[in-house]
Amino acid sequence: MSAHPRGDTLDFLKVAKDLLPAGASYDACVGCGICASGCPASGLHGMDPRRFINMAMLGMNKELSTTPWVWACTQCKRCAYLCPMGIDVSQLVGAARGAWATEDKPSGIVRSCAAQRLDESTSAMGIMSEDFVEIVEETLEEIQENQPRFADLKVPIDKKGAKFVINQNSREPAVEPEEMAPLWKILDYVGADWTYSSKGWAAENFCMFTGDLDAWKEMVETRVDAINALECETWINTECGHSFFTLWQGIEKFGLEANFEAESLVTYYAQWIREGRLPVNSDWNTNNLKFTVQDPCQLVRKSIGDKAADDLRFVVKTLVGEENFIDMQPCRSANYCCGGGGGFLQAGMSKERRAYGKRKFDQIIATEADYVLTPCHNCHSQIDDVGEYFGGAYTVTHLWTLICLSLGILGPDERKYLGPDLADINLPDEE
Amino acid sequence: MKRGHRRIETQLAVIGTGIAGFAASIFALKRGLDVAQFGHSGAMAYTTGYLDLLGVHGQRIRQDPWAALDELRRDEPQHPMSKLSNPTIRTAFDGFTDALCDMGIGYTKAGEQNLSGLLPNGVAKPTLSVPKTMLPGIAAREAGARTLVLDFDGLQGFSAKAFEVNFAERWPALKSARLTFPDMENRQVFPEVLARSLENRATQEALAGLIRPLLNGAEYVGVPAILGMHAPDEIRARMEHAIGATLFEIPTIPPAVPGIRLRECFERAFPDMGVKLEPQLKVSNVEFGRSGATLFLHGPMEDLEIEASAVLLATGRFLSGGLKSDQHRLSEPLLDLPILQPDGRQEWFRHEYLDPRGHPINRLGIEVDSAFRPVMPDGDPVNERLFAAGAILAHQDWVRQRSGAGLAIATAYAATEAAAAMLA
């Protein structure tokens, strides 16, 4: 990426005034650099959050409207968490992104958003609604045929009035449909009354990351309309961070009517375990493999807060054994973004993305864990990538994989994200 | 979609996550109280890591803080620490440093005399307790020992050469050198980045390997404060062993590691110790009722209501948002507590910026009674259930008096004791 020649030049002081709540202001910046010290994007493209604020104060609008750094800041809000004045650079970054001419924005993010706008499915990987339904049905049939315990497994689509409506990241239907099975099995196990929606089902939203507010709004509207029409009590966001944030934040920001509550799947995992409906334990972990967990910024710091981090730890400790769980430091609301957020993974800036992710990599290596659990698809991809790039010996996996492993219902084809050490552990009985 | 709503009941709500707030939670836990604490980032992020008690009194640097406290009681009877005896202050200080040690950050126990803590600009400051990683540097300087001080290419906030030059006359056996930190070539880095990287054993070994050939007979090696974030004493010991000389840390200018260490240490340990901690939420409103107070906070997705039987206000001064000033007046923004103040801004400052007596504004703040309850102008408590501690209090000038942490810890102790007595 390089500075772009076209697009608008924003007046950042004015933007700041419009964005900030009453009483807050960028003039309050004391220039201490706490934000820059704690930001993994500091130094990329010669920029950091303190510098960004400082340049905004000095009216260097041209430079800020053109610096490619706005695509390296993942909008993780760690700076706002650390700043004694509560100054949030990510909001200015969002505005700066929006000012870029579409042709100059990272094409991966633009393309993903455009794909989402093609069809009511809202899938960034371009899967149309009918295709999604078909893939789900085919995958389900295969499970019913090959896994006797799940001969009657059901995957409702567009079931009006179900208690839960659940979204689905496009990656699974597009490239690894068998990875949907663990989620379905868990929902079956707890007897959840749930449904997918054939419209607006996709659990990703790159439109927010393009900085194009209209596109973000359109995306959220499509999804909210689809969910409203199903009249479900609760929308459960699956293992993804930003699709959660973009939806609830979009509903608030654009003043949309939503007749459902927004919840994270992690909250329900914890609840179902507490209620005894998901009787997982760590008996399978006879080799005392060590696990750490990534707190997705979008889910923890930017949305639910430490309550989500507590639930996540409860679930993971139950699954792997308290003594086999090691926290990264810092963690919870103070956690570092992995560098996969904000569309960085799609922006085609691998060098910068990996430099950003090095801090996450170091954090993981310091835990000496064998596995990293990531309840977010972007975190999953990024942590996997930096692990490979910097030579880490850890494996990255989803929570649903481990839950099914512990319950003894994880089929041999559903172990793609487990290392060889767990390939044969707790396989379902064959009948 | 409705915003979430959560209610928490607690005996003591601590407002503020600076040293005073964290100390209050520690003391309250020890008293067996149920505690919830709220706050955001603040002045603690800038600390050197040293815990000062009283370094300057009567415009002189003081070696014996306890004797200085005796004089303070005589000279400044309204000073918040003048309300407390030396044994009480010592109990508070020890309670705080013991807790820090238990949480994984070693601190020296308060002695009879102040220590001369090294500063990055090559001077020493009087302080009572220092991180154990910094203690050997004080001994090295006192002995004038053969010492090698290091800095790193691209590092912001510390220059080994400047440190050497400033100490040159008094400490001729001090030498400096610059290294390239492993895997940090050609970049500007903050100390925090190096500290995170040193959490890994491979980096520790690589750095020790770079230092060893430079020793040239040095008994001590000083590095900026970068020896990891979460287990600095272990990392220091391991690297010291690998290097073969006594290793110590020197504080850097902010943004520096020691303040981040403290914050992350509390955030890490408190949930397990049983404090309900929200370290990123400020309290937006407090309403007092008959049997307690309700605190209102707003998270990104939910609103919190805290029912507390007592409230301890430790919101700091201007930098942390505990006090505010406009053109004419100083105010306390959360509860609008009364602040005794001169009429008009011209009275806030003396003519000379560097006037050794300090500026009146630095001594303005919340007035409290002997039970550390904020009082109305007539001297009656604002509310029986409201207590205050730390830098927000009036009649102290912690910057000038070199008493930041000590003031916070001692008054937090007294306020918590008073709250516990009220709740009993």
Ligand SMILES: Cc1cc2nc3c(=O)[nH]c(=O)nc-3n(C[C@H](O)[C@H](O)[C@H](O)COP(=O)(O)OP(=O)(O)OC[C@H]3O[C@@H](n4cnc5c(N)ncnc54)[C@H](O)[C@@H]3O)c2cc1C
């Ligand atoms: C540059 C610098 C260097 C320092 N170096 C040293 C040193 O070397 N040695 C030393 O002993 N001391 C040092 N200090 C002093 C020390 O860090 C503290 O300032 C002092 O101990 C006072 O602590 P406090 O807890 O009263 O206030 P603060 O540390 O200011 O904390 C106040 C807290 O209240 C929170 N808050 C404010 N409003 C609200 C609200 N409405 N709701 C919830 N929370 C709120 C803030 O977010 C903040 O966390 C230094 C301070 C600074 C600024």
Ligand code: SF4
């Ligand atoms: S942390 Fe806040 S006050 Fe400090 S430099 Fe960054 S924006 Fe400014």
Ligand code: SF4
């Ligand atoms: S939002 Fe995250 S990446 Fe962006 S400036 Fe803030 S801390 Fe850095």
